Amino acid sequence: MSEGVKTIFFSGINGIGMSGLAKIMVTKGYNVYGSDIAEKPVSKQLRDMGVGMFIGQEAKNLEGKNIDLFIYSSAIKENNPEYKYAVNNNIKKIKRGELLALLMNDSKGIAVAGTHGKTTTSSMLGITMLEKDPCIVVGGIIPEIGSNSKVGNSEYFIAEADESDNSFLYLTPSYSIVTNVEADHLENHGSYENIKKSFEEFIDKTSDIVVLNKDCHEIKKLNLKNKNIIWYSINDESADIYAANIEYKNRESHYEVVKNGESLGKFRLSIPGEHNISNSLGVIYLAHEFLCDMDKVKEYLYNFRGANRRYQILYDKSIKIIDDYAHHPTEITATINAAKKIETGKITVVFQPHRYSRTNFFLNEFAESLKLADEVYLLPIYSAEEENIYNISSEKLAELIGGNTRVYSEEEISDRVLNDNSSENVYLFMGAGSISRIANTIKNKLPL
Structure with missing residues (x-):
């Protein structure tokens, strides 16, 4: 963070990405204010943490508070009265994704991206790495931590990376997982070709290891320069890590995980669907690389019930x-x-x-x-x-x-x-x- 920043204002604070970052900043000791157009359950959580909350967005919300930094979500337009106040009063303003990058890029960042599955996958990764005490910022409420974010005391920083507005391109992660690439948010990107170019840039900016889904044909078509690629699959045993002997019984998914030819044992998931088996593979790969206790990883994954609003x-x-x-x-x-x-x-x-x-x-x-x-x-x-x-x-x-x-x-x-x-x-x-x-x-x- 920039030196001299003491007081921060979040415009659109109730959003799942904004509220998570606001929680991080208030926990870190900053004076935090924020506003949104309507009351939501998260509003009370933020107030209880010490955030100065305003319902309704007006210039007067910022007056007399000595705001050093104005954070705004993609929903905030230039005609927003709070945004205009920040401009007229020369308050430094940055987008939500830029703040996330400021926090992550000084850490051993692990970013999870993809058109689908990134909230579930980043949440899985967060709980399986709890023993490492990571900082976590994801796009859903994780029941195990009761929040969409957590301040950690280690070098690890786990975040969901949002491609919808290209804000994930602010990130320079050490590690990343990409679950899939598909056309979406065309109102922002203009074309599917632009989306693919953005993912190519994101992948190539990952410095250490990028873990990609080999079952996604669109990922395999990308023009990638990054040589540190690990592939995962539920269908292809030539992948670096794959799921074998998949069975569904008693409302659970059972499968063996093989990494670089070595069996990591049997895993179980309580959340349904092949897509969640797939989501777990990148998580298991990185947890193993970071020397997490694999018995605990298996337990965490089995007890994982998904982020809120995911089945x-x-x-x-x-x-x-x-x-x-x-x-x-x-x-x-x-x-x-x-x-x-x-x-x-x-x-x-x-x-x-x-x-x-x-x-x-x-x-x-x-x-x-x-x-x-x-x-x-x-x-x-x-x-x-x-x-x-x-x-x-x-x-x-x-x-x-x-x-x-x-x-x-x-x-x-x-x-x-x-x-x-x-x-x-x-x-x-x-x-x-x-x-x-x-x-x-x-x-x-x-x-x-």
């Missing part, structure tokens, strides 16, 4: 309610297929499309992935403050899915779930907007 079971009695962050067709496909392997009841997906741009770009792919469910309830598109310049709607998606699929209001979905008297039916709530609030509201109305 998070909210209710499991007569019916089951699951909350999941999946908001891209590939993620939806993986999550539904994982559910089919372990759930016995009818699977109804309650999906809220996120952003008009993403829904428009992947309309056909969304339809195909959602067809895997037994039934689909759609909510209107969550705009995330985008304008609908595409003339896209959930009704168009419903038409492509076919059958009895249609768009429901929150109240209609609540009534259908609450009045379901069938046994073992599974309601899988998916999306990145307000869908989690809807799922939790319904859960709170069900009998204990």
